[in-house]
Amino acid sequence: MNFGTGSVSGRAAANQMEWTVNNAFKTYKDMDHPKSMMDVALIQNVDPIDIGLGSSEKGTTVVPTKRKKTMTSVYLKFFETAPDGKSRRCKFCGQSYSIATATGNLGRHLSNRHPGYDKSGDSVTSSAPQPITVVKKAQQQGKQQMDYDHLNWLLIKWLILASLPPSTLEEKWLENSFKFLNPSIQLWSGEQYKAVFREVFRSMQEDVKATLEQVSSKVSIILDFWSSYEQIFYMSVTCQWIDENWSFQQVLLDICQIPYPCGGSEIYHSLEKVLKMYNIESKVLSCTHDNSQNAIHACHTLKEELDGQKLGLFCYIPCAARTLNLIIEDGLRTTKAVISKVREFVLELNSSAEMSDYFIQLTEAYQEGSWKFPLETSARWSGNYQMLDIVCKAGKSMDGVTRKYEETIVGRMVLSPAEKNAVSIVHAYLEPFYKTTNNICTNKLLTIGLVLFFMDHISEMITLCRDSRHSSDWLKNAAEDMATKSRSYTTQVCNIFIFMTAILDPRIKCELIPESLSSGNYLEEARTLFIRNYSSSHFSSMTSGYGAPEIEDGGGVSFAEEIARKKRRVSLSNATDELTQYLSEPPAPIPTDVLEWWKVNSTRYPRLSVMARDFLAVQPTSIAPEDLFCSKGDEIDKQRFCMPHDSTQAILCIRSWTQGGIKLKYKSTEIDYERLMELAAATTADNTAGLDKKQK
Secondary structure (H helix, E strand, O other), X not given: OOOOOOOOOOOOHHHOOOOEEOOOOOOHHHOOXXXXXXXXXXXXOOOOEEEEOOOOOOOOOOOOOOOOOOOHHHHHOOEEEOOOOOEEEEOOOOOEEEOOOOHHHXXXXXXXXXXXXXXXXXXXOOOOOOOEEEOOOOOOOOOOXXXXXXXXXXXXXXXXXXXXXXXXXXXXXXXXXXXHHOOOOOOOOHHHHHHHHXXXXXXXXXXXXXXXXXXXXXXXXEEEEEEOOOOOEEEEEEEEEEOOOOOEEEEEEEEEEOOOOOOHHHHHHHHHHHXXXXXXHHHEEEEEOOOOHHHHHHHHHHHHHHHHOOOOOOEEEOOHHHHHHHHHHHHHHHHHHHHHHHHHHHHHHHHOHHHHHHHHHHHHHHOOOOOOOOOOOOOOHHHHHHHXXXXXXXXXXXXXXXXXXXXXOOHHHOOOHHHHHHHHHHHHHHHHHHHHHHHHHHOOOOOHHHHHHHHHHHHHHHHHHHHOOOOOHHHHHHHHHHHHHHHHHHHHOOOHHHHHHHHOOOOOOOOOOOHHHHOOOHHHXXXXXXXXXXXXXXXXXXXXXXXXXXXXXXXXXXXXXHHHHHHHHHHHHHOOOHHHHHHHOOOOOOOOOHHHXXXXXXXXXXXXXXXXXXXXXXXXXXXXXXXHHOOHHHHHHHHHHHOOHHHHHHHHHHHHHHHOXXXXXXXXXXXXXXXXXXXXXXXXXXXXXXXXXXXX
């Protein structure tokens, strides 16, 4: 490393910036016992440690000299003045400071970033890499010891949150960065990190099993699939249910590698293994898949197996979000080339502060709305629609930026009048689709009933466009393809199971059910289904946790409440059944919290509420809608694609479990990260105080 210029020099490029530490420090696996804490402080009264920077060749040992009294000349000789005379650059690391920077700040930089700089001799030359002698500071007596290897456990947390494989920590530059801060730091080997992750995965998986054992209701399963850079096909299996307090619960069960040839049979056997491992075969009510033929085949096989064992109701459901995404792709088809042009323009805006500021000035002058940078440029639906939005709502500002920066913005980014007209037509046509996806993405609990309500609206918009005499032929053709996909989805969800799930949403009931479902004899079938599966003979075992709240302080039910309950039972017996009474009332407003509504009304409909708790957990999508329609999905796809096989299951499961509130454990012992962070902060404070004292 050339201290004079800040550039990297040395032997081969592969050896650039290769830092070394002498044999005074053992590696982790050479030690009899792992370190119990991160030695962050510098320690005195030990032999100096030379850290060679920029070269693997042995440097000349510098004999420590007595530190001189702090003076301006002592600091300035470790900085060089830039040719323009406006800044100074550190000869050690290349950090630049304004020429007006106080020398005290330069001194603090040297003390904090380069401890021992004053022991490196009277001068630092820029010709050959020189060693820096780091003097270690003795640990204070009585300092609190840490229970875990502090740094390594914090790095494990980082890997989990960032979805990075343990091999990340085998990167020499990262390891040597820690060595630069403190040569005594020892990171675990890659294999040790993997072993820890496997044990953490096993411990947390036991907690997931224990949680599912306590679930008294039915559960629903959702499947998602992807391939990694190693061309390995994966399936995630997620379980969802509604607990006794009417709170929606979700937990990732497993991430499975689907063996070659990755067909329906292989998917089924992998799914069956997961269900048996968690012992929930008898609890599964539904499975939502990704619309692929292999997944449909696997779900059909599972249904045959469960029906054969007479384990109760089971249905598999297509993903509404993926269907809607394919429908929208057909609508965007004719403007894909134009959207690509606009995206290039927006990328230029995002990369240039000058251009984006000028764009904002123009939008304010032309009153073309407010735009927040950086603008989204994702190739997903939300990003594509924003490209259309910019052309239609900020067209004058786009033209103004193009004229001013015509040398920067190449000609291919400029839109012709015909292209602008096509964008305007598609933007107006797809605006209801955008509003629909926004509602789907932001809804607190996305139920089957609400999704069918939205999909029915989408179908109506497609029909209007296709049948309108004002629509262009190219738009009608696109609408016809969109209608085909919409009809396919409607056909798949047209059954008694979906009908029952939809009407149990108090906002939907029978009034807002799509015509394709309301035209059949589904209501009578639903009543039969309710009476057969949630009859009074099964009621006593199914309604645990749904009793009315105790009223009197003595803990028992009051005399008045007993009378009220008898009257409710008489009222229900006079009605045909609870389902008829429930449907006879008008639907709740769309903004209503569905689970809160049922929590309040469960005493009015004790049997129907049990059914609602089971069926409302059924998911209409196999993926979170925002992960499919918005740029958030790009990051998820990248993490999944880049994860190596030996880390995929453990890292992604542990991350999902910790985000869901399950404590990270190692051999059944909880890792207290709050305490670890407190210890890290305390150690940092001690070091800072020590450095300040030394500087004074």
